[in-house]
Amino acid sequence: MKIYNDMKIWMISGSQHLYGEETLAQVRFHTKEIAEYLNGSKLIPAAVEYKGIVTTPAEVTDFCVKASADESCGGVILWMHTFSPSKMWINGLSVMTKPILHLHTQFNRDIPWDEIDMDFMNLNQSAHGGREHGYINSRMKIERKVVVGYWKDEEIHHRIDAWVRAAAAVKELTGAKVARFGDNMRDVAVTEGDKIAAQIAFGYDVYGYGLAELAAKVDAVNEKRVDSLVKEYETAYTVDSALLAGGSEHDALREAARLEAGLEDFLTEGEFIAFTTTFEDLAGLAQLPGLACQRLMEKGWGFGAEGDWKTAVLVRAMKVMGHGMSGGISFMEDYTYQFDPERQLVMGSHMLEVCPTIAGSADVKLEIHPLGIGGKDDPVRMVFDVPAGPSLNASLIDLGSRFRLIINEVETVDAGHELPKLPVARALWMPKPDLATAAAAWIYAGGAHHTGYSKDVTTEMLSDYAEISGIETVIIDSDTTIRELKKELRWNDLYFTMKAFSGGV
């Protein structure tokens, strides 16, 4: 993914001149070695660049200004190998705009019991240097991720990996464009939101389009292009015989291919990262784009149905975070429940638009079925079951004064049934800690029916992403109780209201 090739993480360490040049030379040497080690880690998906050490207020400020202004810098890793008095950092941190990871590590893993002397203590004092650094960040209310441990430990690399992925998503959205075909599904509340507030919080701009412009792109697709897409479908999926050449519905498949090509042209030419459709505004299109949305999600675009631009962007952000992983990411909707006390489940699906990246090795069938909603021709869609495994759902809502990201960890399970009459892709999951608690918690938190669903993206990545973006996170997992969650929601309300009041948002 281009963003990971373009993005650099800058690493420095903070120090001071108290210890003499010899010590500073070692600080430089050690910082370089750690940066290079992290850069070489297969667990960290972006380049980590050594950027020297800072020992004076001017050097700190210079570093922060340069990192903030540099297009390729996606975030900074700060390490306090020695003590670095934090008043030196105030001016720099106050202008820093890039995500910060405070790596609280130590060059040596073990205390050299027989050799340790005061020279060693002066060099290897991150245990208190990191605390001085933590204080000023906390005092200045700076969001950052603190990662503690020995720098060669894989566990540390996993923590950094999650943050790098979150930083990549943040970078991806900054200056990004979203295409919205038609408006919101009429009367629906949760999919609405303040686009200006979203741009301030996340950096992306939502562009609205009438359907005529999309229809013109679709009409301009030539037959050769349609032929080649149809061939691609036949190779990649199990295509229903009625849709094959000579079949009664072959024209519908060609129309679906035309929709895909037209949409893709529109999104590519306009450099959009995500898009929405709505069944209430399909003027000029023959079908509700089902297969087209599935295919474009598969190619990496974010998607939200019924005009849901917040979820469309969230799906794209999650696709960036899940880069290079195998479990996939999709637009999703909580649909129906299994209330059997022995096995309480949620079935997730959508009218059509579920991304086949979450199908794993499952058979993906291309089928055509009637769709009552939307009043158009029968749409073509991919139908599949989602394989079992740990997963999560995330929802971004606009509370009027702030955004809240709600995350529910779930366990996707096999249905154990064929579901022969269900004409859509579907996933079945057991939410954590249990269906009753999770659904109540989700509803108390105001979470939407639309979500981003993934087997790759973790709670840690999403929390890091929310913290970098300065928004609220509500996590529903195996530790959740309703009593504590209700308190958390009330406290968060107070915190974010005060933060906004003090000009902090």
Ligand code: MN
């Ligand atoms: Mn929906």
